Amino acid sequence: MKAAVITQPGEPEVLQIRELEMPRPNATEVLIKVHAAGVNRPDVMQRQGKYPPPAGASKDIPGLEVAGEIVETGSGVSNWKPGDQVCALLTGGGYAEYAIAQTGHCLAIPAGFSYVQAASLPETIFTVWHNVFQRGQLKPGENFLVHGGSSGIGITAIQLARAMGAGKVFTTAGTAGKCDACVALGADICINYKENDFESVLKEQRVDVILDMVGGDYIPKNIRLLNIDGRLVFINIMKGSRVKSGDDYVDYGLIMRKRLTVTGSTLRNRDIKFKTLLALEIRDQVWPILEKGLFKPVIFKEFPLEEAAAAHRLMESSEHTGKIMLVNK
Numbered sequence: 001m002k003a004a005v006i007t008q009p010g011e012p013e014v015l016q017i018r019e020l021e022m023p024r025p026n027a028t029e030v031l032i033k034v035h036a037a038g039v040n041r042p043d044v045m046q047r048q049g050k051y052p053p054p055a056g057a058s059k060d061i062p063g064l065e066v067a068g069e070i071v072e073t074g075s076g077v078s079n080w081k082p083g084d085q086v087c088a089l090l091t092g093g094g095y096a097e098y099a100i101a102q103t104g105h106c107l108a109i110p111a112g113f114s115y116v117q118a119a120s121l122p123e124t125i126f127t128v129w130h131n132v133f134q135r136g137q138l139k140p141g142e143n144f145l146v147h148g149g150s151s152g153i154g155i156t157a158i159q160l161a162r163a164m165g166a167g168k169v170f171t172t173a174g175t176a177g178k179c180d181a182c183v184a185l186g187a188d189i190c191i192n193y194k195e196n197d198f199e200s201v202l203k204e205q206r207v208d209v210i211l212d213m214v215g216g217d218y219i220p221k222n223i224r225l226l227n228i229d230g231r232l233v234f235i236n237i238m239k240g241s242r243v244k245s246g247d248d249y250v251d252y253g254l255i256m257r258k259r260l261t262v263t264g265s266t267l268r269n270r271d272i273k274f275k276t277l278l279a280l281e282i283r284d285q286v287w288p289i290l291e292k293g294l295f296k297p298v299i300f301k302e303f304p305l306e307e308a309a310a311a312h313r314l315m316e317s318s319e320h321t322g323k324i325m326l327v328n329k
């Protein structure tokens with residue numbers, strides 16, 4: 001089979017097509033003929049050598065989500081059969097013609113969704129559901145801020161927060177056009193972070209939960225903005241895990257006095273059981289939202305698998321709004 005392989009850590013060009021042995025499923029796995037795969041920021045970090053795959057994951061084929069058709073099932077799999085159309089969360093290996101998934105990490109393609117649309121869902125929905133609704137405990141009527149609103153994660157968080165009955169939804173993005181797109185998806189206020197300081201814009205608003213992928217100088221600002229009993233959830237720290245921003249600092253007294261919860265997580269290294277339980281909750285809670293049309297997949301651009309390097313270049317340019325996808329023709 002063909003796969004886009006990280007031949008060595010480096011620039012997008014290190015992603016090259018190779019002819020590889022077909023993987024075979026073990027007892028609890030399925031083999032999927034991949035029609036489409038999502039590109040995610042963690043794939044870029046893996047290619048750069050900054051995000052080593054967890055034990056057991058493909059070391060050189062990136063790709064955390066796919067959609068396609070099951071062609072083979074392991075001996076212990078009873079919930080899927082060859083021919084079933086699924087999307088799946090993977091620990092890697094999605095940039096290929098065939099990929100292996102745990103049986104419990106597959107979900108039926110939502111009614112009315114294409115393979116490309118379905119492949120755009122697992123990584124961001126699993127991440128957002130766990131971090132915003134399980135860890136962050138966002139409740140109906142509460143106000144929510146997600147940084148990076150035009151990212152794959154951002155477009156998912158805005159729409160799920162809306163669909164789950166959040167009060168106001170706030171977000172940040174780097175251009176006016178991206179802000180317009182975030183508002184069209186349901187954000188009440190989008191702050192162009194290159195022109196305005198989000199803390200100043202939102203200081204009169206109640207903010208109950210923040211999903212942050214930026215870190216760095218955003219950390220003290222997030223903590224000052226949060227309401228009593230607020231929750232701050234990190235899924236990345238792109239501007240660094242340390243607060244070093246002029247004279248600004250984190251006041252831990254605020255965490256105590258406002259009874260804040262500061263938490264975070266990474267999805268990829270969680271065990272099989274955790275992701276299986278998460279998939280079941282998502283099937284019950286999120287799939288009906290998708291099938292009622294309350295969530296629009298936002299596909300920015302599709303590339304053939306052979307152009308995986310170009311897909312990574314686009315992601316690194318940050319010109320996109322929504323998801324970048326790879327397709328097998």
Ligand SMILES: NC(=O)c1ccc[n+]([C@@H]2O[C@H](COP(=O)([O-])OP(=O)(O)OC[C@H]3O[C@@H](n4cnc5c(N)ncnc54)[C@H](OP(=O)(O)O)[C@@H]3O)[C@@H](O)[C@H]2O)c1
Nearest residue numbers: 040041127148151152153173174213235236265266267318
């Ligand atoms: N912890 C987990 O389990 C997990 C899982 C998946 C993804 N993630 C993380 O979630 C993030 C989004 O992933 P993705 O695949 O959706 O990537 P993506 O589409 O490339 O998103 C990156 C986003 O970061 C935004 N950004 C950069 N600097 C910013 C700043 N100073 N203020 C506000 N926004 C800023 C960019 O906005 P502009 O383009 O407007 O500048 C862009 O929207 C990544 O950091 C990724 O590593 C974490």
